Every structure is written in C-alpha cells, then in structure tokens.
Amino acid sequence: MTLTLALLVACLAALVFLLLGAQIELHRDVAQLREYGGLIDRPSPLDIGVASGAAPSVYGLPGSLDSARSAVVLFVSDKCATCRSIVANLNGILPPGLTIVLGVGDDPDGVTLQYGLDRERTVLDVQGGITERLGLRVLPAAVIVGDGCLLRATTVPSSRQLYMLLESATPSDREPIDLSSATKERSL
Amino acid sequence: MQSVAEPVGFGAAGILLWAGLEKVRVNSAFARTLDDLHFPRHFSELTRFAVPVSEILVASALLLVPSAAWPRYGMLALAVAFAVAGALGLRSGGAISCTCFGLTGRSVLGWRQLIALPGWALAFIVLERQTPVWSLQDGSGRLAALAMILAATRGLFVARAAMSARGDRRALNEAAVQIPPMVALIEGQAP
Numbered sequence A: 001m002t003l004t005l006a007l008l009v010a011c012l013a014a015l016v017f018l019l020l021g022a023q024i025e026l027h028r029d030v031a032q033l034r035e036y037g038g039l040i041d042r043p044s045p046l047d048i049g050v051a052s053g054a055a056p057s058v059y060g061l062p063g064s065l066d067s068a069r070s071a072v073v074l075f076v077s078d079k080c081a082t083c084r085s086i087v088a089n090l091n092g093i094l095p096p097g098l099t100i101v102l103g104v105g106d107d108p109d110g111v112t113l114q115y116g117l118d119r120e121r122t123v124l125d126v127q128g129g130i131t132e133r134l135g136l137r138v139l140p141a142a143v144i145v146g147d148g149c150l151l152r153a154t155t156v157p158s159s160r161q162l163y164m165l166l167e168s169a170t171p172s173d174r175e176p177i178d179l180s181s182a183t184k185e186r187s188l
Numbered sequence B: 001m002q003s004v005a006e007p008v009g010f011g012a013a014g015i016l017l018w019a020g021l022e023k024v025r026v027n028s029a030f031a032r033t034l035d036d037l038h039f040p041r042h043f044s045e046l047t048r049f050a051v052p053v054s055e056i057l058v059a060s061a062l063l064l065v066p067s068a069a070w071p072r073y074g075m076l077a078l079a080v081a082f083a084v085a086g087a088l089g090l091r092s093g094g095a096i097s098c099t100c101f102g103l104t105g106r107s108v109l110g111w112r113q114l115i116a117l118p119g120w121a122l123a124f125i126v127l128e129r130q131t132p133v134w135s136l137q138d139g140s141g142r143l144a145a146l147a148m149i150l151a152a153t154r155g156l157f158v159a160r161a162a163m164s165a166r167g168d169r170r171a172l173n174e175a176a177v178q179i180p181p182m183v184a185l186i187e188g189q190a191p
Helices: A002-036 A063-067 A081-089 A108-114 A129-134 A159-168 B002-025 B027-036 B041-064 B070-091 B111-129 B136-176 B179-186
Strands: A070-077 A098-103 A122-125 A141-146 A149-155 B100-103
Touching: A002 B002, A002 B136, A070 A081, A070 A129, A070 A159, A081 A159, A098 A129, A122 A129, A141 A159, B002 B027, B002 B041, B002 B070, B002 B100, B002 B111, B002 B136, B027 B041, B041 B070, B041 B136, B070 B111
Parallel strands: A070 A098, A098 A122
Antiparallel strands: A070 A141, A141 A149
16 A cells, blocks of 8 residues: 555656646746747846946036945936836835936926935936936936946846846945935936 | 665666656657667667656666666666767767756757766666665655655746746836837937
C-alpha cells in the first residue's frame, strides 16, 4: 500500500513538473510576443550631448543639484499620457532624490494641484526651455545626476522603470533637493 | 563511503529524471536535435523515445533498486551517449541546440557533455564500490521525494517568471500609450 502510494505521489509530482515546464514556456511566449509587438517596458538611453558632465544649474535645473552626490531629474509633460500616468502613480509623494521638471501648458498651477505635487520639489517648465536646452525630444525622460554633474539621460516608459532608476542610486547617496535656487520658467 | 554513495545516487537520479521528463515534454525539439546530428531517419525515430524513456527508467531504478547493477551501467551508458553527442556537436561547429534539459535552457551540444563524462564515471565508481542498499518501499519513498523536489524547484522558476510577467503587465498600460504621445509632443500637438 505504502509502495503504491509513494509511486502515485512520484507520478503526480512528475506530472506537476511537466505542467510547470509548460507554464514557463507560456511566460516566455508572452514575453516574446510583447517584444515583437513593441510593448516592452525597457528604457532607452538618450543623448544629452554637451550637457553631459555639466552642472545642472547651467541648464536651468535647481542649483542644489550642483552639490548632489546622486539624484534623478524626471522630465514630464502634461501633454503626454505616459507622463500623466507616472505622475499620478506617485500619489503626490516624491521619493528622496527625485526632482520633477513638469512641462505645462496654460494652467501650471492646476496641473500641480491635480496630481498633488510638492511645489517645493517641482520645477515648472512652461515654455519647454529646460527640456529644449538639454536636447530632450522624448518624454517622459530622466536625467541622472552624479557628483553635481549631469551624467546621462534615459526614457522612462513606466513607473516601474522610474523606481528602478531611483533604486539604482544608493539610498544613502541621494539627497533631498532644495529648489529655492531653481531657475524656473515661471515662478511658482 | 556509504554516506557519499547515497547522495551521489540521489543526485544522479535527479539529473536523469529531470532530463528524461523534459525530453518527453518537448520531444519534437529533441527530435530536431537528433536530425541536426544527421542520424539516420529510422535510428532517429527510435532514439527520440528511447533516450528519455531510458533516462526515466535508469533514474527510477537507481532509487528503487539501488543494489541492482543494471541502473549503474545504464547511467554510464547514457553518459557515454551524451559525450558522443557532445563530440558530434563540436564536430558540426557547436551550434546544435542541446535540449538536454528541455527548452528552458539555451545551451548547445559540445564541451559541456564531454566535461560531464568524468563526473558521471566518478559517480559510477562510487556507486559500484559502495552500493547503497534499501528496500523497494524505501526506494519508492525516495523516488517520490525526488520528484517532489524537482517539481518544487521548477515551481521556483515559475514563480520568478510569474513575478516578472506581473511587473510587465502592470507597466503595460503606461508603456502601451507611450509612443503616440511622444510623437505628439515632438510635433507640438496635444494627444
């Protein structure tokens, strides 16, 4: 009886093994389909040209970033659906080390209120001047700041990628950003 | 030595059982590997079923009847066959998909099978010199435990794949609407 039971358990476990193998293949198929369909959640590097290595304040970003060891500047626009989704997912809470540069239209105050953004840590880019100076033509995008210099830029296709970008910087290295010295396209 | 022989037999059985079950599941892929090795058609048709069945039988027998000699010799024969396949893979340029453990890996036939041969030979020697002895009933319990360990290990892989898929799914809504607004922004139009 015990022998039969043990063999039955072995057969059932082998069956589970085979079914789980099929499930792994299904996951791979879905990933492959998503890749072929272009529905991939993968950031692409952006070229910021001569801005690489320069001080952030030169390009209109907050002066406090010039002394930041590690920070992420997220560029979003109220015209971009993904940007709105990412900003909405923040629920008004900006993680440490994150600065938002918000390209806005006619009602900048309304946009910050709508998403509950912390005005002290949000730079309004009314005419798109900062984005243009950095040569960013695709939003949402992020510029990584390290040791007070602009290092590189990347697209941010989803909230998940934003958080991964923030996690890639050592938490202890990130510093809260004081925007009192920020060059703003329009005063808050 | 007995304490070494038991885990060696258990490990060898685990590897063979995993490989055999996977070759059953993706048998057509295994058949393609045999075709790539330019085996004669009739031999290939036989081998595509004979190899996985042999692997499962030998693995089960290593645990069910450890005192019998034929499972050990069967294990060694399979190891030699794997090494020959590796050598044939190397001769063909090293681009033949292995399907040794199914399609979940991306390895090719080659050095790996050749390097594994001494390991299999060592396992054979250990099992030959100090044959584990236990009853058929105990062996069936060990076989059940092994099958459950394999299923649980695979379950971990599935869980990892599922978590990755879940992350992608949650990001999909944002990623799916990304490109049109980007174009609109560049052209200065609101979506």
